[in-house]
Amino acid sequence: MNETKEIIVRDLAIMNGKPLIKGTRITVELILKKLSEGAIVEDLLKMYPQITYKQIMAALDYAANVISNEELLDV
Numbered sequence: 001m002n003e004t005k006e007i008i009v010r011d012l013a014i015m016n017g018k019p020l021i022k023g024t025r026i027t028v029e030l031i032l033k034k035l036s037e038g039a040i041v042e043d044l045l046k047m048y049p050q051i052t053y054k055q056i057m058a059a060l061d062y063a064a065n066v067i068s069n070e071e072l073l074d075v
Contacts, residue, residue, distance in 0.1 A: 004065070007058035019062060021055045024048075031059040 009022045019028045026048055034044055041056055 003054075004058045004061045007055050008062040019059075021051055021059065024050055026051055028059045028062055031056060032063055 007022055008019050008028060010017050010019050014020065015025055015027055020026055021028075031044065034047070039047070041053060044056055045051070045053065
């Protein structure tokens, strides 16, 4: 998603520099955590009405890009 860099931002003054949705204090980490706990996108939209479907997808795209650039670790 080309727009991910415009939607997901980092600012050391906000949430200790964690990646978040621009204009909010909603982190990519929070979105991933809620989804891992069983929430669906529609749940997130209800819980956080200030964000959009497009922003949630940008958070997932950001997370996928970060993981794709990490070294593989034995687990």
